[in-house]
Amino acid sequence: MASTSGRTFHDPLVGPEVSDLPSGFFDRLMFNLHPADALAPSVIMGFGIYPAKDTADGFVVVSGESEQRNLRFSTLLSATNRDGAGPFRFEVVKPNELWRLHLGPNEIDAEFDLTWHARTPAWFGEVAVTNTSSERTSFDHLFQSGRYEGTLRVGDRRYDVDNWYGQRDRSRGVRTMSGGQGLHIWYQAQFPDFSIGFLLVETRAQERILLEGAVMHESGVLDPITDVRHALVFTPDLDLVEGDVAVETAAGERYVVHADGRARGGYMAGAGYGGHHGVSAGVDHIESDRYxxxxxxxxxxxxxxxxxxxxxxxxxxxxxxxxFEFASTRSSKYRYRPSL
Incomplete structure (x- = not known):
């Protein structure tokens, strides 16, 4: 992984003028949204394009106290303006600083009209990983902390979104990290003056495959993360209960953060992460369910x-x-062991 924080990330999705892309190429965005002082609602949205497959798809997942609502949509890329699909639309108003996000009427009875403003600099870099398969993973990856304003409705409940937290994630390239993964963590801890963000992937033998990220400060300081150790508690069903994460940075700082994960929801199978992204379903396909x-x-x-x-x-x-995004392999040969 090579940091490219000295340059500006190309924020808009690639346009139709870009040709000769690899068959596995994707360009994706993801945003999350939640109050700064409450555990509900949690809204996660995403959209991606796959030019070689003429496919675009996305999702919205809304987790409340007792129910998770899942909306998935896909269409032909050639049938879009590359600004969304189904009831979801987005606009890059000012790259790396301001986005608009809109969800119209749909099957899960949730709508929003939001503006995301950056509150920290973005961390981004190139992730390069050699896989057990013949295809090499190589993609640009960004995450950045921000705050929202706007409105959100979930069923009969309406929210005035004022200064809610939200992390965004952008990735572009070819990603085929196959075989042998034990633990995956995408960690975005929001505090009043900074955000701790990293991606950590380990093998089933707890060897590190990938670590990237930074502590992103509202002051403009971007402090790259150099090491992460963890001591997590999972249920027998692989759900997170709680745990500690120790983060060390290039500036010599050390942060030991405790997470309480007892609130349910955020199951990304509802967003199509079980291998369904980039799979063509024709024009204007929409599906939904609830957990x-x-x-x-x-x-x-x-x-x-x-x-x-x-x-x-x-x-x-x-x-x-x-x-706190997590996934532990379901292989019977793997047992989680803390590194902290």
Whole structure:
């Protein structure tokens, strides 16, 4: 992984003028949205294009206290303006600084009209990983903390979104990280003055495949992360209960953060992460479902273990919140062992 923080990330999605892209090429965006002081609602949205497959698809996942609502949509890329699909639309108003996000009427009875403003600099770099398959992973990856304003409706409940937290993630390239993964963490802990963001992937033998990220400060300081250790507690169904993460940075700082993951929801199988992204379903395909958050679904029972859990974070006397994305392999040969 090579950091490219000295340059500006090309924020808009690639246009039709870009040709000769690899067959596995994608260009994707993801945003999350949540109050700074509450564990509901949690909204996660995403959209991606796959030019060689003439496919575009996306999702919206809304997790409340008792239910997760999932909306998935896809269409032909050639039938879009590359600004969304189904009821979801976005606009890059000012690259790396301001986006608009809109969700119209749909099957899960949730709508929003939002503006995301950057509150920290973005971390981005090139991720390059050699896989067990013949195709090499190589993609640009960005994450950045921001705040929202606008409106959100979920069923009969309407929210005035004022200064809510939200992390965004942009990735572009070819990603085929196949075989042998044990633990995946995408960690975005939001605190009043900074955000701790990293991606960590380990093998089933707990060897590190990938670590990238930074502590992103509202002051404009971007402090790259050099090491991460963890001590997490999972249920037998591979759901996160709580845990500590220790982060070390290039500036010599060390952050030991406790996460409480007992709030349910954020199961990304509902967003199509079980291998459904980039699979053509024709023009204007929309589907939806709902998960009762009563223990009847879990990372073990769904077609993907990937979970984006809205957690509370504690760093000394400072409290924060944010998304702790995790996935532990369901292989019977793997047992999680803490590294902290």
């Amino acid at each position: 009762a958050l009563d223990g009847s679904v879990s990372p073990r029972s769904l077609d993907s273990a990937l979970t984006d859990r809205l957690c509370t974070f504690t760093l000394g006397d400072v409290r924060g919140s944010g998304i």
